[in-house]
Amino acid sequence: MIGQLILGILIVCMTAYMHAWALALAMQKLKPISSWARKKPTNFRLSSALGVSVVWVMGAHLLEVGRWAVVLLGLNLFDHLGTAYYFSLVAYTTLGFGDITLPEKWQLLSGLIASNGFLIFGWSTAFQVDFLKQLRP
DSSP: OHHHHHHHHHHHHHHHHHHHHHHHHHHHHHHHHHHHHSSOOHHHHHHHHHHHHHHHHHHHHHHHHHHHHHHHTTSSSSSSHHHHHHHHHHHHHTOOOSSSSSOGGTTTHHHHHHHHHHHHHHHHHHHHHHHHHHHHO
16 A cells, blocks of 8 residues: 555656646747737637647646556556556546456555546646636737
């Protein structure tokens, strides 16, 4: 159990670092599109800018889910990356279908993946709200 907690916390820290990096890069790279949208704030321009930021943040989430999938694959908990990725995505989004589960010995990781996703999605929401505020004239 302690080993799972340590491993899980390490991966949570890694994904938090990945997300911080992705959002810092987004702030830098999205400046031109937000400036473009603010110059002439039409619905199309504002929606486009927000859409690009959503795609950027979603890409970060998909990479973070991939980090979990690689770890689960490395622990030999799944035979295929696709299955590990599917499980990680379902757990990370806190959807938790339950059609695929981890072996009982490793079930604590499921909760850590869900907690990680819950926290990072909240962070992403705050980022999107801030980005939207910047777009408002």
